[in-house]
Amino acid sequence: MARIGxxxxxxxxxxxxxxxxxxxxxxxxxxxxxxxxxxLQARYPGLRRAPNQTVVDESDVVxxxxxxxxxxxxxxxxxxxxxxxxxxxxxxxxxxxxGRLCAPATEICVAIPLPPMPLGGTPxxxxxxxxxxxxxxxAHAHIHACASExxxxxxxxxxxxxxxxxxxxxxxxxxxxxxxxxxxEAARYVAGLVGAYCTVLTQEAGTDLAQLRAGLGTExxxxxxxxxxxxxxxxxxxLEAGLDSLRARLHLPPKDQ
Ligand SMILES: NC(=O)c1ccc[n+]([C@@H]2O[C@H](COP(=O)([O-])OP(=O)(O)OC[C@H]3O[C@@H](n4cnc5c(N)ncnc54)[C@H](OP(=O)(O)O)[C@@H]3O)[C@@H](O)[C@H]2O)c1
Numbered sequence: 001m002a003r004i005g006x007x008x009x010x011x012x013x014x015x016x017x018x019x020x021x022x023x024x025x026x027x028x029x030x031x032x033x034x035x036x037x038x039x040l041q042a043r044y045p046g047l048r049r050a051p052n053q054t055v056v057d058e059s060d061v062v063x064x065x066x067x068x069x070x071x072x073x074x075x076x077x078x079x080x081x082x083x084x085x086x087x088x089x090x091x092x093x094x095x096x097x098x099g100r101l102c103a104p105a106t107e108i109c110v111a112i113p114l115p116p117m118p119l120g121g122t123p124x125x126x127x128x129x130x131x132x133x134x135x136x137x138x139a140h141a142h143i144h145a146c147a148s149e150x151x152x153x154x155x156x157x158x159x160x161x162x163x164x165x166x167x168x169x170x171x172x173x174x175x176x177x178x179x180x181x182x183x184x185e186a187a188r189y190v191a192g193l194v195g196a197y198c199t200v201l202t203q204e205a206g207t208d209l210a211q212l213r214a215g216l217g218t219e220x221x222x223x224x225x226x227x228x229x230x231x232x233x234x235x236x237x238x239l240e241a242g243l244d245s246l247r248a249r250l251h252l253p254p255k256d257q
Contacts, residue, residue: 001025002136005059007052007074009037011115012089013065018118019140021047028055053078061132062105064088064098075101082106085132089113091156092249095127095149109133112155117141121202127152142202153250157243164239169194 004020006013006029014036017027021044028048029037037049048058056062056078064071068090080086082104089111098108109130114122117140124141126133127149134143146152169190177186200206207215216223230236244255 002132003058003060004028004063004136005055005061006030006063006065007055008064008066008070009033009040009049010065011036012113013063014040015115015117016063016065016089016113016137017044017047019113019120020136023136023139025136026058028058030055056080056084059084061085061087061136062102064090064093066090068093071101072097080105085109085130087111087130087133094251107132110149110152111137112152112159113137113141114159125152125155150252153252157246157250157252160243160246161239164242165194 001024003026006017006027009029009031010033013029017029017040021027021040027044027046028050029040030052031037031049041047041049050058052074060083062080062084064075064086066074071088071090071093080102084102084105084107086098086102086105086108087110088098088108093110095108095110098110099106102108107130109126109128111124111126111133113124116122117124120140122141123144124133124137125144125146127146129143129145137143144155146155169187172190173183173187176190177183180186197212201209201212217227218224246252247254
């Protein structure tokens with residue numbers, strides 16, 4: 001069991017705490033945000049709320065769940081000790097900068113949790129790989145250890161496809177509900193279809209993407225007709241161009257380098 005502190009009690013800190021709260025760890029979270037931290041304390045009676053410096057002092061593992069610009073202002077006000085593990089989940093905060101902000105702590109990694117994490121089994125990309133992160137979150141998430149910071153930042157970019165994919169479910173559910181009159185049922189139906197295929201894809205010995213696409217791609221079939229329409233009007237190329245547009249802010253090399 002570990003002593004774990006969360007700096008910044010917002011959406012992602014709440015999801016991470018909910019994921020591990022029943023595992024017997026000693027958890028302390030920032031008092032701010034007051035509503036979120038008080039909700040967590042009410043739900044998990046052993047959990048403590050504290051000022052930021054106390055969160056750091058009373059933890060062996062400090063999870064940085066602040067917005068990057070807030071962290072740049074707040075971390076210089078805090079004192080870290082050398083033996084602590086720092087797990088940052090902040091987009092746009094390079095490891096070298098974290099090293100300066102959290103000195104003398106040197107065991108630092110960056111991870112990409114997702115809000116559905118408490119459901120279990122969501123991907124958790126990390127760089128560099130970290131034993132303590134695996135001990136704490138390994139049973140609750142699929143760890144994707146990245147080989148470089150660039151690779152990790154590409155994983156950050158890939159999370160940007162979530163809203164575009166949900167947008168497509170939204171359009172399909174709206175379209176379906178025009179016939180059924182039940183928007184909620186339509187959304188669950190379409191999400192269930194997509195979810196079933198995603199489950200197959202994410203299983204250890206699951207069917208691979210090419211096989212699934214081939215299975216759905218019967219010439220002239222419903223799926224192939226729609227897929228071709230999206231490809232022909234540039235939707236898929238737009239998605240790829242959109243991912244490329246995220247390169248600069250995530251310090252990824254320009255395309256074709
Ligand atoms: N949400 C996601 O899906 C997700 C996924 C992966 C990574 N991340 C990363 O996680 C970080 C946090 O994102 P989030 O979505 O959880 O944002 P959020 O909900 O806005 O949480 C940030 C929290 O920091 C608090 N805060 C602000 N100033 C503070 C200070 N000086 N001391 C302590 N706490 C302070 C805020 O409190 P107030 O509300 O009172 O200002 C807020 O509760 C970001 O860097 C983001 O890149 C987020």
